[in-house]
Amino acid sequence: MENEIVAVKEWISYCVTTNYASCGNPPTGGWVLSTFNDPTIGRVVGPTTDVNRIITALDALQVHGGGDCPELSMTGIKNAAKVIPKQNTGCKIFFFTDATSKDGYIFKSTMSVFEENNCVFIPVLTGCCHECEDPCVSQDSEYCTNYVTDDRADLFLRKKQGYGVGSTPAERMYYDLASTTGGTISLTDKPTKPDHLLEFLEQEVTLGYCPTTELAGPPPFGYTNVHDCNVTNSCWDRSVRKCYCSSTSECSKDPITTSTTTVETHDPQLSTTTIAIPPVTHGSSTITTTSRLSTTPIIPTTTMTTSTTSQKPGAPTYVGLVLDDTVSMNNEIVAVKKWITDCTYNNMYTSCGNAPSGGWVLTTFNDPTLGAVTGPTTDVNHIISVLDKLQVHGGGDCPELSMSGIKNALKVIPKNNGGCKIFFFTDATAKDSYFFSGTLKLFEENLCVFIPVLTGCCHECEDPCVSQVAEYCTNFVTDNRVQTLSHESRSYGTPAERLYYDMASSTGGAIYLTDKPSDPDEMLDFLEEELTLGFYKSRQLAGPLPQGYTNKHDCNATGSRWDRSVGKCYCSSVTGPCPAAPLFPDCSKVSGKSFMADVTDNTKYYECNFGRTWLHRCPPGTSFDSNVMDITGDSTSLPCRRVDADGEKVEN
Structure with a gap:
C-alpha cells in the first residue's frame, strides 16, 4: 500500500495548501488517522484540526508486513469511528486497502458505531486480496448505478451470482457498509506510482x-x-452524491429531478406504520488507511433529456428498422423478424407497446449496396414478408455504408409526427461517416430517436462511457457483453462507433451492446428484455x-408505462387519470400541518408538519381520504376511511 499512502498524503496536502476546486473545505471538527495490518493495529491520531499533524504522521508512517492476506481492517475502521463525537454535523470515513477483512466477525458492531456516530463509509479499493468482486453482484441496481465508480481496466463479469463463499466474501462487507451508510464505492487498479492514484482521487472523490x-x-x-x-452553480459532493448550496445567501431550489431517503418507524398511538423523511445535515472528516445517514438510503436515478424538440400530440407514430444485411448479421435479422411478429401478433411481451400508428419503415445496407426502403406502411405483414425474403450477402470486410442506410430511412418519415424511433442493427462501423452531420440534422428535423443495437463494430465496440457524459452513460447505456474494453480515454479521431453513440445521446435514444449471438433466440431474449419496440x-x-x-421504479410504482428504448414514463391511459405528483411531496414551504396521498398506494399518505415529511400507513381495513377531517371536524382524526370487501369507502 506504499503508493496509496503517499498519494493520500499528497491529496491532503494539495487540498489544504493549493485548494483545487473539487476538494471542499476542511472538516471543522478535525481529522482522524488510523492504520492496520495483521497482526498489528496502529495508534489513532486525532481528532485534530491541525492537518500538519496528520501529514506528519503520514510522513513518519513505515509500511511493513504484507505478503499474506486478509488484514484486520474492521478493527482499524471501528477504532477510527469510535473517536468521532456523536453530536456531529457530518462525518466521512475514507478507507484504503488492497485486502479483505480478517476480522469480519465484528462487522455488525462496526456498523453500529457508524449508525451511532452518523458517519459515512467511503472505501477506495485497489484490491481485495485478489481482484475485487463487482459491487453490482450484491448491491441494489439503483445504488450500483449511482454510487459505484469502477475504474479497473478489466471489469469482472456483471452477472448475478450466489451471495458468497462460506458466509460472505469479505469485500462485500465493505460494499454493504458503504451502501448502508450512504457512501460511494471506488475501485481502481493497483497504482504503479502515487501519481496514478492521486489523479483518481482528484477526479472521483471529494475530501472535505x-x-x-x-x-x-x-x-x-x-x-x-x-x-x-x-x-x-451549487456544490456537488462526489463522495456522498449530494448537492449543497454554494452560499448561505443564495441557493437554487427549483426542481429539476427528484429523489428520496426514508426511515421506517412505528407509531403505536396511531396503530400505523410511519416513515420519517429526515433533513440531511453535514461537517468533520476522517481518514483511515485502511452520512451523514443513520438510515438505509434509497438511491435515486436520474435521466438526461437530450432532445430539444417535442412531437405533435395526437400525430401518427413511426418505427424504423435499419439492418446490416451482411452474412454475419443473419441471427440478428431472424431475431428482429421474430420480435416484431411476437409483439404485433402473438402479444407475447408486455413491454412491447403498441404498433406505430403512422407505420413501419424498413431498409438495409452493406458495402457497396443499399437496400430499397419499405414503407411507411401500417401493414406489418408487408414488413415481415420483406424480412422473410431478405437474403444476407457479402461481408467479410468492414466497415459498411451504415450512415446512408440510416439517412434513407429518415427521409421517408413525416416531420409532423407524434413519435419516431429508428432501431439500428449492425456489427460494423460506418464507412460513410462523412454523412454524420447531415444524418443528425435529419433526426432533429424529423423528431426521431436513434436506438443502436450493436453486436460489434468491425471489432469489439469501444465502451460508450469513454466518450459520453456520465449521466447519459449511467441511464441510457445497456452493455450486456461478457467482456468490455478498457475505460481508458482515447483521442476522438473518429473511432466510428462513437458516431453511433453521439447520435443516440443527441437524439435521446438508448445504446445497446451485446455479444454476437450464437443463434436467433439468444438475440431475441436480449431484445424482449431490454427494448420497447412500439x-x-x-x-x-x-x-x-x-x-x-x-x-x-417510480414509473412502474405509479402504474404508468416505462419506455425502455427512450427512458421516459408515459400515462397508462389516454382518458383516465395520470399521476402528475412527485412520489415524495415537497413539504419545505408548508407552514402548518397537512396530508397528501401516496400516489403509489392508497393505504398510505404523507404528513407535512412544519417543513418535515412523514409517511404513514392507514390502519388495516382503511384507505386515505383527505376529506375525513373536514367531515368529522376533528383535527386529531386520521385521514383514513374504512373500506368494504370491494375496496369501496364507507362512512366511518
Whole structure:
C-alpha cells in the first residue's frame, strides 16, 4: 500500500495548501488517522484540526508486513469511528486497502458505531486480496448505478451470482457498509506510482465539505446528479452524491429531478406504520488507511433529456428498422423478424407497446449496396414478408455504408409526427461517416430517436462511457457483453462507433451492446428484455413536468408505462387519470400541518408538519381520504376511511 499512502498524503496536502476546486473545505471538527495490518493495529491520531499533524504522521508512517492476506481492517475502521463525537454535523470515513477483512466477525458492531456516530463509509479499493468482486453482484441496481465508480481496466463479469463463499466474501462487507451508510464505492487498479492514484482521487472523490450544509434543489433531497447541481452553480459532493448550496445567501431550489431517503418507524398511538423523511445535515472528516445517514438510503436515478424538440400530440407514430444485411448479421435479422411478429401478433411481451400508428419503415445496407426502403406502411405483414425474403450477402470486410442506410430511412418519415424511433442493427462501423452531420440534422428535423443495437463494430465496440457524459452513460447505456474494453480515454479521431453513440445521446435514444449471438433466440431474449419496440397509447408524460418520472421504479410504482428504448414514463391511459405528483411531496414551504396521498398506494399518505415529511400507513381495513377531517371536524382524526370487501369507502 506504499503508493496509496503517499498519494493520500499528497491529496491532503494539495487540498489544504493549493485548494483545487473539487476538494471542499476542511472538516471543522478535525481529522482522524488510523492504520492496520495483521497482526498489528496502529495508534489513532486525532481528532485534530491541525492537518500538519496528520501529514506528519503520514510522513513518519513505515509500511511493513504484507505478503499474506486478509488484514484486520474492521478493527482499524471501528477504532477510527469510535473517536468521532456523536453530536456531529457530518462525518466521512475514507478507507484504503488492497485486502479483505480478517476480522469480519465484528462487522455488525462496526456498523453500529457508524449508525451511532452518523458517519459515512467511503472505501477506495485497489484490491481485495485478489481482484475485487463487482459491487453490482450484491448491491441494489439503483445504488450500483449511482454510487459505484469502477475504474479497473478489466471489469469482472456483471452477472448475478450466489451471495458468497462460506458466509460472505469479505469485500462485500465493505460494499454493504458503504451502501448502508450512504457512501460511494471506488475501485481502481493497483497504482504503479502515487501519481496514478492521486489523479483518481482528484477526479472521483471529494475530501472535505461544501461551504454550507443546506441541500440545493427541491427538498427533501435536492438535486440528485452532478449535472443539475453544477448548472445551478451549487456544490456537488462526489463522495456522498449530494448537492449543497454554494452560499448561505443564495441557493437554487427549483426542481429539476427528484429523489428520496426514508426511515421506517412505528407509531403505536396511531396503530400505523410511519416513515420519517429526515433533513440531511453535514461537517468533520476522517481518514483511515485502511452520512451523514443513520438510515438505509434509497438511491435515486436520474435521466438526461437530450432532445430539444417535442412531437405533435395526437400525430401518427413511426418505427424504423435499419439492418446490416451482411452474412454475419443473419441471427440478428431472424431475431428482429421474430420480435416484431411476437409483439404485433402473438402479444407475447408486455413491454412491447403498441404498433406505430403512422407505420413501419424498413431498409438495409452493406458495402457497396443499399437496400430499397419499405414503407411507411401500417401493414406489418408487408414488413415481415420483406424480412422473410431478405437474403444476407457479402461481408467479410468492414466497415459498411451504415450512415446512408440510416439517412434513407429518415427521409421517408413525416416531420409532423407524434413519435419516431429508428432501431439500428449492425456489427460494423460506418464507412460513410462523412454523412454524420447531415444524418443528425435529419433526426432533429424529423423528431426521431436513434436506438443502436450493436453486436460489434468491425471489432469489439469501444465502451460508450469513454466518450459520453456520465449521466447519459449511467441511464441510457445497456452493455450486456461478457467482456468490455478498457475505460481508458482515447483521442476522438473518429473511432466510428462513437458516431453511433453521439447520435443516440443527441437524439435521446438508448445504446445497446451485446455479444454476437450464437443463434436467433439468444438475440431475441436480449431484445424482449431490454427494448420497447412500439409506443404507449398515451404520449403524455407521467409524473412532475417537465421530465416526468425519470426512472423505471417510480414509473412502474405509479402504474404508468416505462419506455425502455427512450427512458421516459408515459400515462397508462389516454382518458383516465395520470399521476402528475412527485412520489415524495415537497413539504419545505408548508407552514402548518397537512396530508397528501401516496400516489403509489392508497393505504398510505404523507404528513407535512412544519417543513418535515412523514409517511404513514392507514390502519388495516382503511384507505386515505383527505376529506375525513373536514367531515368529522376533528383535527386529531386520521385521514383514513374504512373500506368494504370491494375496496369501496364507507362512512366511518
